[in-house]
Amino acid sequence: MAVTPPGITLRVNGATRTGSPEARKTLADFLRDDLDLTGTHVGCEHGVCGACTVIVDGRAVRSCLMLAVQAAGHDVTTIEGLAPDGGLGTLQQAMWDSHSFQCGFCTPGFVMQATALLTDHPDAGEEQIREALSGNICRCTGYQSIIDGVLLAAERNRER
Amino acid sequence: MKLPPVEYEAPTTVADAIDLLAEHLDEASVLAGGQSLIPLLALRLARPAVLIDINGIDELSGVSAADGWVAIGAMTREYMAEESEVIAGAVPLLAAALPFIGHEAIRNRGTIGGSLAHADPAAELPAVARALDAEFVVRGPSGERVIPAAQWFEGYLTTSRRPDELLVEVRFPAAGPGTGVSFQEVARRHGDFAIVGLAVSLALSGGVISDARLALAGVSYVPVRAAAAEDLLVGEKPSAELFDEAARRATDDIDPPADLHGSSDYRKTVAATVVRRGLRAAMDNAARGSN
Numbered sequence: 333m334a335v336t337p338p339g340i341t342l343r344v345n346g347a348t349r350t351g352s353p354e355a356r357k358t359l360a361d362f363l364r365d366d367l368d369l370t371g372t373h374v375g376c377e378h379g380v381c382g383a384c385t386v387i388v389d390g391r392a393v394r395s396c397l398m399l400a401v402q403a404a405g406h407d408v409t410t411i412e413g414l415a416p417d418g419g420l421g422t423l424q425q426a427m428w429d430s431h432s433f434q435c436g437f438c439t440p441g442f443v444m445q446a447t448a449l450l451t452d453h454p455d456a457g458e459e460q461i462r463e464a465l466s467g468n469i470c471r472c473t474g475y476q477s478i479i480d481g482v483l484l485a486a487e488r489n490r491e492r
Numbered sequence: 493m494k495l496p497p498v499e500y501e502a503p504t505t506v507a508d509a510i511d512l513l514a515e516h517l518d519e520a521s522v523l524a525g526g527q528s529l530i531p532l533l534a535l536r537l538a539r540p541a542v543l544i545d546i547n548g549i550d551e552l553s554g555v556s557a558a559d560g561w562v563a564i565g566a567m568t569r570e571y572m573a574e575e576s577e578v579i580a581g582a583v584p585l586l587a588a589a590l591p592f593i594g595h596e597a598i599r600n601r602g603t604i605g606g607s608l609a610h611a612d613p614a615a616e617l618p619a620v621a622r623a624l625d626a627e628f629v630v631r632g633p634s635g636e637r638v639i640p641a642a643q644w645f646e647g648y649l650t651t652s653r654r655p656d657e658l659l660v661e662v663r664f665p666a667a668g669p670g671t672g673v674s675f676q677e678v679a680r681r682h683g684d685f686a687i688v689g690l691a692v693s694l695a696l697s698g699g700v701i702s703d704a705r706l707a708l709a710g711v712s713y714v715p716v717r718a719a720a721a722e723d724l725l726v727g728e729k730p731s732a733e734l735f736d737e738a739a740r741r742a743t744d745d746i747d748p749p750a751d752l753h754g755s756s757d758y759r760k761t762v763a764a765t766v767v768r769r770g771l772r773a774a775m776d777n778a779a780r781g782s783n
Binding site: 356392445 | 493494495496497498499500502523526527530531533534535543545547571594595596597598600601681682683
């Protein structure tokens with residue numbers, strides 16, 4: 333087979349998408365360059381920073397450590413897919429209210445990783461949140477405001 | 493960096509994967525979870541002409557127990573192993589080590605076979621496999637071979653798998669009664685590469701240590717069994733003095749590599765500390781199990 337395999341079909345944020353990426357193209361670059369979903373950020377490009385985290389089949393993965401061709405037939409959710417009506421979801425609103433972020437580069441990765449956590453554990457505690465987010469790097473905040481945002485979202489989930 | 497151009501094959505059976513390996517040999521890299529290989533490609537530390545992606549081979553994924561062994565398919569993802577009740581019950585040392593691997597998003601893609609075939613001497617699973625004398629099942633054009641862990645790890649990122657062979661399964665012996673285990677790691681940040689790691693399993697019978705297995709990560713180009721410490725421990729009653737001496741013997745002969753995370757001497761000191769900690773924790777674990 334060649335460097336450009338046959339085209340792929342996948343689900344992205346609930347819609348069927350197609351493309352013909354080169355084998356070497358990561359899912360992160362495919363989302364950004366081919367599908368114009370630039371909300372997924374690319375930081376280190378070797379799996380260390382977590383900025384490119386997306387959800388594949390319900391689990392958080394680093395889209396720089398997965399080839400686009402490997403996403404064929406799978407269900408991908410990116411930051412653009414979290415609040416389709418243009419508003420903010422519970423987690424996003426809680427992070428907004430907690431002033432969780434500053435420059436915004438790491439934001440999509442943290443939000444996707446926290447979304448995966450809260451989907452499985454809607455009322456996650458601080459220790460669980462810290463563990464889940466331990467693979468994401470933020471250079472602005474010192475992390476406390478991010479933890480506070482996820483804790484607030486978990487609290488609001490409990491009040492529902 | 494972006495990955496270099498590379499050809500891509502995605503076989504759906506082990507037989508097809510072996511045919512492709514036989515065709516491309518050293519020019520090919522097997523792509524499992526990709527959590528180590530893709531960074532190597534991005535950093536140009538690996539330059540295969542062909543990627544053979546085994547994610548589509550369903551028969552390579554799964555956990556089963558039979559005859560005192562737990563067999564784990566090479567493509568079984570680390571999160572699946574973490575969630576496996578069979579592994580939690582029968583291979584508690586593996587269960588203890590899994591949460592130390594990278595971070596959640598890494599374990600969602602990373603595989604048991606991939607980590608063991610990558611053979612990073614600082615990684616968790618190689619130390620566990622070495623401590624427990626796991627068996628590696630590889631399949632090639634001339635059939636299947638079973639390779640004991642002692643012969644699997646040949647060097648830094650190097651195993652005894654031949655270029656035309658595929659790692660299909662790893663077997664771990666089920667822990668016997670009275671077994672206590674612990675996985676210890678010292679890293680700059682939880683989830684980062686270990687400066688030193690330790691996989692330890694102790695079996696107690698009538699208050700005496702009947703079996704001791706210790707393997708260190710991060711102290712050499714392969715995971716290292718602490719045979720001298722094991723010999724000392726077996727037949728003795730556990731005590732702080734005994735564990736101090738075991739830590740000394742476990743680290744007497746090692747000459748760890750130095751890097752920006754720690755000098756050779758520092759690693760040696762840390763290794764002795766994790767051996768003491770690990771032995772105490774394994775004892776506590778055995779005591780809890782017998783209650």
